[in-house]
Amino acid sequence: MVATVLFDGVCNFCNGAVNFVIARDKAGYFKFAPLQSEIGEQLTVKHGIDPAKTDSIVLVEDDHAYVHSTAALKIARRLDRPWPIFYAVMIVPRPIRDVAYKLFAKYRYKLFGRQDACMIPTPDVRERFL
Numbered sequence: 001m002v003a004t005v006l007f008d009g010v011c012n013f014c015n016g017a018v019n020f021v022i023a024r025d026k027a028g029y030f031k032f033a034p035l036q037s038e039i040g041e042q043l044t045v046k047h048g049i050d051p052a053k054t055d056s057i058v059l060v061e062d063d064h065a066y067v068h069s070t071a072a073l074k075i076a077r078r079l080d081r082p083w084p085i086f087y088a089v090m091i092v093p094r095p096i097r098d099v100a101y102k103l104f105a106k107y108r109y110k111l112f113g114r115q116d117a118c119m120i121p122t123p124d125v126r127e128r129f130l
Helices: 012-024 038-046 068-078 083-091 094-112
Strands: 003-007 030-034 057-061 064-067
Touching: 003 012, 003 038, 003 068, 012 030, 012 094, 030 038, 038 057, 057 068, 064 068, 068 083, 068 094
Parallel strands: 003 030
Antiparallel strands: 003 057, 057 064
């Protein structure tokens, strides 16, 4: 089984988060694609996700799409130790979790900047990108 992480390809924080996940996903469970890519657009349309309302991260797993804090926590659950411990935050009601997530997402460009184009994966991880 493989899951796909869609991310904002021009966001410096999001690109760093992808590299963070790659380094802690030694099993290679996750594949990656920018939201701005053709596959990103296809998956958001397929799952009825409005990119204007969800522009930072989407997890597509078992033909279900997860957004905002739920996506981030489900990703953490699959990473190498100690990161799965953060999945315990799922006990917090989603609306409360998502307030914090959306606030951070809103200011991520101001805090971390953005690029003019999507990241180009290095050859050693290129096969993990769709």
